[in-house]
Amino acid sequence: MNLIISHDKEETIDGVHIIPLPFFKGRIKRILIKPILAFIYALKLRSNLYHFHDPELMPVGIMLKLFGKKVIYDVHEDVPSQIMDKHWIPPYLRYLVSMVAKGVEKFGCLFFDGIVTATPYIKNKFLKMNKNTIDINNYPLMTELVGTKCEGKRKNKIEKIICYMGAITRERGIAELIKAVEGTDIKLYLAGTIAPRNLLESLKNEEGWRNVTYFGQVNRNKAFSILSKAQIGVCLFHPIANHLNCLPNKLFEYMAASRPIIASSIPYWKKLLGDLESISFVDSLNPEKIRSAIQALISDQEKCHSMGQNGLKAVKEIYNWRSEEKKLIDFYKSLGVFSSCIEVSRGV
Template sequence: MRICMLLDAAYPTDIRVAKEARALVDDGHTVFILSRAVDDRPQREEVDGSVVVRRQLANSEVNRGLGGVVRGLVDLVTDVRRVWVDEAGSLVELEGIDAIHVHDLPLANTGLAIGDEYDIPVVLDLHENWPEAVRQYRAGHSPRNFLNPRYVASRLTTPIVRLKRIERQAVRRADRVIAVVPEGRDHYIYDCGADASDVFVVSNVVDLDTFDGEADPVPGYEDQFVVSYVGTLGGGHRGLDTVIRAVPHVVDDVPSLRIVIVGDGSDYKRELERLTADLGLENVVEFTGRVPFDDVPKYVAASDVCLVPHRDNGHTATTIPHKLFQYMAVRKPVIVTNVAPLGRVVDETESGLVVPAGDVVAMADAIQRLSDDPALCDRLGENGREAVETKYNWAVESEHLLDMYRDLERETAPSAQEVASSP
């Protein structure tokens, strides 16, 4: 099939999108990725076999002047971004696109409008429970954001109740829906009313061909017991404040303890830095900031234990981060919270310890237990590596995506009677 992906971001930046595009190309499909323009990248180029088409598509770029304001209002009311419809429509006509693959909810109705206009199927790839993700991010925003008129307008025009309505309607209309975990699939079926036969799971597992599970550790941590978190610091639902609050309960018994938080974020990172200072833990808790993706395996390799301390909510309960499987690929024991997808995977694979979300004492006890028992750390780490080698890897998981497209291709292929009757 000739597939047009819609990505409301710069590309290549998203691990999930890159993995899916490569898998589809390797299976014989032709993939176009329509994404936002990037200053230093060409408008059209080939990346790992996919054709990336970059255009000025951000609302701030296209909705300028009086005409732009009117266009923006129409887009807002209909939840369909006409500039995306026009650009994707050009690709459909010029390249003979057979299917639209939409990444995440904000472009769902836009993708569905393209599908309706050109009578082609639409795949809705929901990386997360978008309404609940927005709820969590907004909860962590600084009050000073309300001084920004654009932010206020966004809050007023996209309340959570509207986002949930868009989600329900979109998953019912799409030809196929992709969830990240079985818990997410259940949400789209039972909470949103999607047809169970149309909802598939393609998880955020590790690609062992591109992620270096044997990386050399970043230097400087040789004499420390390193407990790390690697990833975006995008909001309080990450649960890292629980980890920092746990440190005073365990640092006297583990004097070599070093908490290393790798990644960046705005408001929540500042909140964590203030908490660290208030508790006098600047010599124990380190914030590295953003690091190149190629350095991520090196920080994981330097760690003794790795963390996914999510709080339990509608967002975290219906998705799972790449980082869990990346940790496992480097043979690191993990501490995760009892959020459904995390607890399910770690319990099944016996790759780490599961603690109640938000429980400071339980987090401290888990760190203490692993510090006291190197043999347990080794066993849990080896279990994790075995799990990603045999099940939780992209070579296995990508077959779910490819099977879905094979099924869609059979469903949309013209019948022999239609072929015979065509001029």
């Protein structure tokens, strides 16, 4: 298997051959130049199957099809809806850009051999454009179930620490979260990339930043190590169009670490996960309610433990990669290929 991503060197990790693309400064270069390089590298590999997931690589997928290759488009998000909330696109252009993206997706689906989506909602949308569509949830690996290890690291003196892992943006509730810990003795651990770049300086000016320990972008092992020190995992996405039908991986990663969760009161999340009794849902736009939810949970260690165990049990029994892996392998087999495939990806 070959993986084409932005990386600092060519190497093989766990049997996966990484073909590095350069890191481009600036969105325009990334969108215009990186797909060209990805196409050249991909074509040289002469693989049986090409599996890509970045929308800007749509032209690459179409070109590969024109060269007679089998191509799968992996859809993580509702891109047209996502564009409507992009801060770097002028508001008066967002609808037009969204419609163009929708048209390109629809056109591309006429070519692709299959579509893999991240949620049932996106699957139902793409089934109208390509009948060979399946949803594959990106649940944690069984080897990443670290709940027992995390439990073993708990101390007699409980530190009040909450944790957020993933992309850090205003749309994902970072401002409200920092405001929620302001003036308290609660520590906030952050791991991930802050975007846009000027947001970091803005956040550092907030009084609540003194409660923050920012680790930057970390690998998965480091992420779980950070999470093992926290009592609660948080995921406070704003209820904007692109978030209403998404299903963040971090929810299941928190569960895998046996951590109780405070999450946005998004109807789709509540419908799917509300009965697990592992998540406290709050208004993600209200710092006071977020603070109250954190303090209520962190002061009740018995409830914290119970919710954490409920989440861990759910991941062990349902929300793990084992069943999804079989679905993906069967999907590859249905296309007549399996052993020689690549994924074209921008990476994390």
